[in-house]
Amino acid sequence: MVPDTPDRLDDDIDAGIVRAVSHDARATLAELSAAVGLSVSAVQARLRKLETRGVITGYRALVDAESVGKPLAAFVEITPLDPGQPDNAPELLEHLAEIEACHSIAGDSAYMLLVRVASPRHLETLIRAIRSAASVNTHTTVVLQTFYENRPILPA
Amino acid sequence: MVPDTPDRLDDDIDAGIVRAVSHDARATLAELSAAVGLSVSAVQARLRKLETRGVITGYRALVDAESVGKPLAAFVEITPLDPGQPDNAPELLEHLAEIEACHSIAGDSAYMLLVRVASPRHLETLIRAIRSAASVNTHTTVVLQTFYENRPILPA
């Protein structure tokens, strides 16, 4: 039996490109070229492919949350009030820009959110908005300090 | 009394630049210039300042975790075995590349980690490594599905 391709990286060069652009998304093709030892054209073609195949899904600036007025982060676990109802909480909450991430999880709660707000008062307002928008209970864990986050996901 | 600057964005134009580069970190200065209505040079100078002031701390490619062989994510809460000891768990764990984020938190546990691994077996190995490296108990919540994450932090 032929083994399935375990992931969508063709080879070590693709992995090197992903690593380099994960470390600095604004790196030029010339810099990426130097990093992996291929011509600029070849790197450009590979980068395009990585984007179209969905390996690279976008490019983001990392922004200091305090600098943009959102110094308070929290994990909010949510659970539907009525477990019988169809559950589309992620969609119902998508319009709330304070929510940075939404995962469904194993364990006591149904979803884990990561949120960022300006103050405890804003956190209270957001939690109320979450509860009423998605008909859920919430369990909130305040982040006291972030040591690191958004470390690059490196190809194995 | 003069109000303290609440954050480190000078004005709406800086906010616009941050928003634009958060949405697409590979946008050219010309594109950013068009987005905020300033000359290319002025945008470049502002972007540099935002970087040196620490408002923008870097640029990352968003990588599909499954495509690079890490389809399994989990939240790992950790608590020191001996609460009397000096606690430098974040440093002790920093060398583990599977850890994407480390926050200290309020509540039952001391820290919340976000980790990504290839399989349940790798998760077990990682949890053992975390326990022995930082002398902690762990409480793990597996991520079943990620609806969204890394949504941009927009200036208020």
Next chain:
DNA sequence: GTTGAAACCGTACGGGC
């Protein structure tokens, strides 16, 4: 902040492996 000129970069295309 703006303009402008030189250096650099992104892109498409041709040819070779």
Next chain:
DNA sequence: GCCCGTACGGTTTCAAC
């Protein structure tokens, strides 16, 4: 198929204003 080189238009950079 993938890769490299070249050429042209767009971009980045920096100095002068």
